Amino acid sequence: MNKAIVVGSINMDIVAFVKDHPKVGETIFGREVKYFPGGKGANQAVSCKRLGCETLMVGRLGDDAFGEQLLAFQRQEGIDVGGVRRLPNTATGSAFITVAESSANSIVVIPGANAQWDESFLDDLPIEAGDIVLTQFEIPDRVIEQTFTKAKACGAMTILNPTPVHPVSPLLRDSTDLLVVNEIELAALSGMAIDAESDENIYAGASTLLQHGFSTIVVTLGEKGVRLFNADRQHRIDARTVQAVDSTAAGDTFIGSLTAGLLSGLDLPEAAKLANIAASISVTRAGAASSIPTLVEVEKLRAAYSR
Numbered sequence: 001m002n003k004a005i006v007v008g009s010i011n012m013d014i015v016a017f018v019k020d021h022p023k024v025g026e027t028i029f030g031r032e033v034k035y036f037p038g039g040k041g042a043n044q045a046v047s048c049k050r051l052g053c054e055t056l057m058v059g060r061l062g063d064d065a066f067g068e069q070l071l072a073f074q075r076q077e078g079i080d081v082g083g084v085r086r087l088p089n090t091a092t093g094s095a096f097i098t099v100a101e102s103s104a105n106s107i108v109v110i111p112g113a114n115a116q117w118d119e120s121f122l123d124d125l126p127i128e129a130g131d132i133v134l135t136q137f138e139i140p141d142r143v144i145e146q147t148f149t150k151a152k153a154c155g156a157m158t159i160l161n162p163t164p165v166h167p168v169s170p171l172l173r174d175s176t177d178l179l180v181v182n183e184i185e186l187a188a189l190s191g192m193a194i195d196a197e198s199d200e201n202i203y204a205g206a207s208t209l210l211q212h213g214f215s216t217i218v219v220t221l222g223e224k225g226v227r228l229f230n231a232d233r234q235h236r237i238d239a240r241t242v243q244a245v246d247s248t249a250a251g252d253t254f255i256g257s258l259t260a261g262l263l264s265g266l267d268l269p270e271a272a273k274l275a276n277i278a279a280s281i282s283v284t285r286a287g288a289a290s291s292i293p294t295l296v297e298v299e300k301l302r303a304a305y306s307r
Contacts, residue, residue, distance in 0.1 A: 182221070
């Protein structure tokens with residue numbers, strides 16, 4: 001059976017809930033603090049697994065308590081952690097998030113082990129033809145480039161989620177089969193102002209990226225749905241109307257679910273519909289990994305959505 005291989009970040013999210021954000025130099029009391037498994041790579045791996053596909057995580061953790069907790073969480077999810085390495089005398093990646101009552105948040109990310117990869121990681125990539133390899137920009141670019149180079153040589157499909165966004169190297173662009181971006185990332189990579197309300201504007205931005213050499217682009221637009229683009233066609237998928245509570249990890253839910261759908265044999269439009277439903281469920285729940293639905297939940301809505 002073909003598998004998803006997620007090469008990416010693993011963090012502990014430390015979330016402080018406050019009434020208002022402190023001013024520079026100010027000390028305030030908070031309401032509570034919570035700890036959540038996070039990191040875009042780990043979230044996407046959870047989504048792949050919950051949506052029904054065999055999933056291998058390749059990442060780096062420290063030798064601290066957070067590393068132990070995050071590794072145990074992935075094992076509980078049924079994710080193959082054979083590609084996760086714990087580095088001695090190194091801190092696990094962490095994100096310090098302050099959330100005000102208005103829901104506005106500020107985030108400080110400490111990469112920790114996520115930034116420390118040597119060439120041995122290539123030995124953790126048992127890639128086979130038909131697998132799907134996906135990654136994000138929370139780990140070093142050289143790791144992503146080497147991963148995708150090996151994936152293409154092995155006959156696997158590659159999916160890139162370029163966030164936090166920065167320019168994509170020609171090598172990485174040429175080895176990316178599917179680029180998944182939101183409107184902010186589309187704007188940054190295309191150099192255009194993007195209006196999520198305008199399909200014509202979104203198409204223009206995506207066309208710019210196609211001209212730059214990307215082959216297939218998926219644009220996620222939250223409550224505006226999803227748009228698919230390649231050289232031959234464009235496809236629109238409208239979002240489900242839901243009462244959103246927390247959009248954390250909605251994008252990661254979409255990408256993992258898209259991967260699982262493709263591995264199950266769905267074509268790209270059908271896999272994107274499946275992923276769109278999964279993301280719409282996730283925003284009705286608080287948290288990151290805790291908000292990601294299962295295949296059973298998604299299939300129930302998918303049946304109703306198709307009627």
